[in-house]
Every structure is written in C-alpha cells, then in structure tokens.
Amino acid sequence: MIKKIFLIVAIVVLVVIGCANGNEEKAIDQKTLDKVAKIAAMVEIDETKALEMLETEKMSVDKYKEIITAITLDAKATDKFVEMKKNYMEQYTK
Amino acid sequence: MKHASLLIIIAIFTISPLLAQTTDEAPERTPAPSDAEELKSVSRLPEAAKEAREAGTEEDEIQNVVKGVQEKKLSPEEGANTIRIMEENSAEGASNRGISDFVVEQKAKGVHGEDLGQAVRTELQARHRVRVEEGEGKTERKEEREGQEAEVERESAEKTKSETKAPDEGDQKQKDMKKKPDEEQPASKGKGKGK
Numbered sequence: 001m002i003k004k005i006f007l008i009v010a011i012v013v014l015v016v017i018g019c020a021n022g023n024e025e026k027a028i029d030q031k032t033l034d035k036v037a038k039i040a041a042m043v044e045i046d047e048t049k050a051l052e053m054l055e056t057e058k059m060s061v062d063k064y065k066e067i068i069t070a071i072t073l074d075a076k077a078t079d080k081f082v083e084m085k086k087n088y089m090e091q092y093t094k
Numbered sequence: 095m096k097h098a099s100l101l102i103i104i105a106i107f108t109i110s111p112l113l114a115q116t117t118d119e120a121p122e123r124t125p126a127p128s129d130a131e132e133l134k135s136v137s138r139l140p141e142a143a144k145e146a147r148e149a150g151t152e153e154d155e156i157q158n159v160v161k162g163v164q165e166k167k168l169s170p171e172e173g174a175n176t177i178r179i180m181e182e183n184s185a186e187g188a189s190n191r192g193i194s195d196f197v198v199e200q201k202a203k204g205v206h207g208e209d210l211g212q213a214v215r216t217e218l219q220a221r222h223r224v225r226v227e228e229g230e231g232k233t234e235r236k237e238e239r240e241g242q243e244a245e246v247e248r249e250s251a252e253k254t255k256s257e258t259k260a261p262d263e264g265d266q267k268q269k270d271m272k273k274k275p276d277e278e279q280p281a282s283k284g285k286g287k288g289k
Binding site: 007010011014015039040043044047048050051054061064065066068069070071072073075078079081082085 | 101104105129130132133134136137139140141143144147153156157160161163164170
C-alpha cells in the first residue's frame with residue numbers, strides 16, 4: 001500500500017516537473033530577449049554582421065523568426081524588446 | 095520490476111522536453127543572402143505592433159496578423175506592412191475589424207507583397223467610404239431641413255425689411271423738404287444785413 005502511494009506521488013511530481021519545463025520553453029526569458037534585441041539592432045546597421053551574430057549564437061533564421069513573433073504577441077515583451085533594440089542601436093552607432 | 099519500468103517510462107517523458115529544447119538550438123540551415131531581408135523585416139515586426147497598439151489598433155487583429163506570420167501564412171514583411179496600415183487606419187479613428195481575416199484570405203487567393211498591402215488599403219478605403227456615405231445621408235437630410243427653414247426665415251426677414259424701408263424713405267423726403275427752406279433762410283438774412 002505504501003509502495004503504491006509512493007509510486008503515485010512520484011508520478012505526480014515527475015508530471016509536474018515535465019509541465020513546468022514545457023511552460024519554460026514557451027516563455028521568453030531575459031537572456032533570449034537580449035540576444036534577439038542585439039541581432040535586431042545590428043540588422044539595422046549591418047546585415048552581414050547580424051547574420052554572423054546569428055551564426056555565433058547558433059540560431060537559425062526560422063528560430064529567430066519564431067522568437068520575434070512570440071515577443072510580438074506579448075505586449076510587455078514587445079515594449080521591452082523595442083527599448084533594448086533602441087539602446088543597442090545607439091551603442092552600435094557610437 | 096513493474097515499478098522500475100514504469101518509472102523509466104515516466105522519466106523518459108519528463109526528460110524529452112528538455113532534449114527537444116537542446117536540439118532546437120542547433121542551426122537548422124545556414125543563412126543565405128536572402129535571409130538578411132527576412133531578418134530585417136521580422137525585426138521590424140515588434141516595433142510595428144507597438145506603434146499599432148499605441149494608435150489603438152484592435153489587439154485581436156494584431157495578434158491574428160502575427161499568428162499568420164508565425165504559421166507562415168504571411169511573410170514577415172507582409173505582416174509588418176499590414177500592421178502599419180492598420181495603425182494608420184486607427185490613427186484616423188477607423189476600425190480594423192476583420193482585416194486580419196481579409197489579409198489571410200487575399201494571400202490564399204494569391205495576392206502577395208505590395209499588391210496585398212494595396213488590397214488592404216483599398217478594402218479599408220471602401221469601408222470608410224461606405225461609413226462616410228451613410229453619415230452623409232443623415233447629414234444631407236438634416237441640411238435639407240435646415241436649408242428650408244433658413245429660406246423661410248430669409249423670406250420673412252426680407253418682407254419685414256421692405257415694409258419698414260418704404261415709410262422711412264417717405265419720412266426722409268419730408269424731412270429734406272423741411273430742412274431746405276431752413277438752410278436758405280440764414281443766407282438771405284445775411285444778405286439783407288449787408289445792404
């Protein structure tokens with residue numbers, strides 16, 4: 001009986017961890033936002049350099065597109081991204 | 095034994111999302127020169143959406159257009175262009191309801207690129223014209239009524255003016271007649287005194 005209960009608890013815990021991982025994948029973390037904002041800022045200045053940055057980040061154009069559209073769907077993330085992009089553009093043009 | 099196998103299966107299910115996450119980071123294809131343009135237009139999508147939100151564009155419409163780009167129904171450039179057109183329309187105080195569906199429909203029909211943008215503009219202009227005409231219909235009827243009332247008022251005012259002018263002119267003539275001899279009198283008096 002105790003073994004059965006232990007097993008059920010273990011299953012529940014593992015399922016919860018799995019779901020949490022899935023949600024983390026959907027949310028755009030600060031690090032990713034920073035990465036794409038840097039690339040987006042560079043695109044406006046030097047397209048070739050931006051593509052190089054994309055390569056060094058080991059990110060495909062499709063992945064970049066996926067992240068940007070996910071950001072655009074979230075109003076708060078969009079505001080953050082636009083602000084960060086603006087700041088990076090100022091940095092790059094200096 | 096049974097428990098152990100069950101735990102292994104569950105462990106595989108939990109680890110699989112993590113594995114998927116790591117495989118996503120691997121480069122899917124090397125960027126080609128045409129990727130630069132795509133990169134540029136995608137990068138401008140958040141700015142277009144931000145400006146549209148600030149202009150008061152319907153959130154549903156923005157979301158649908160972005161989802162269209164996400165699902166590859168629209169190119170990033172077409173998406174950004176549509177959002178900008180919707181923003182301009184919102185700035186004029188007009189609604190964008192159903193425009194995202196219209197864009198996807200047009201794209202499915204084979205309209206793309208600048209033609210798609212033009213189609214969206216034409217659609218919005220047509221909707222605006224219908225709304226203005228409906229509004230004009232109402233104002234025209236109102237203006238007609240007001241015009242008729244103003245005409246009646248003008249006519250009555252003219253009538254009263256002509257009635258009041260006629261006696262005034264007669265009085266003026268009489269006054270002039272009276273004044274003339276008075277004006278002549280001092281001159282004749284002066285002449286008499288000098289003699």
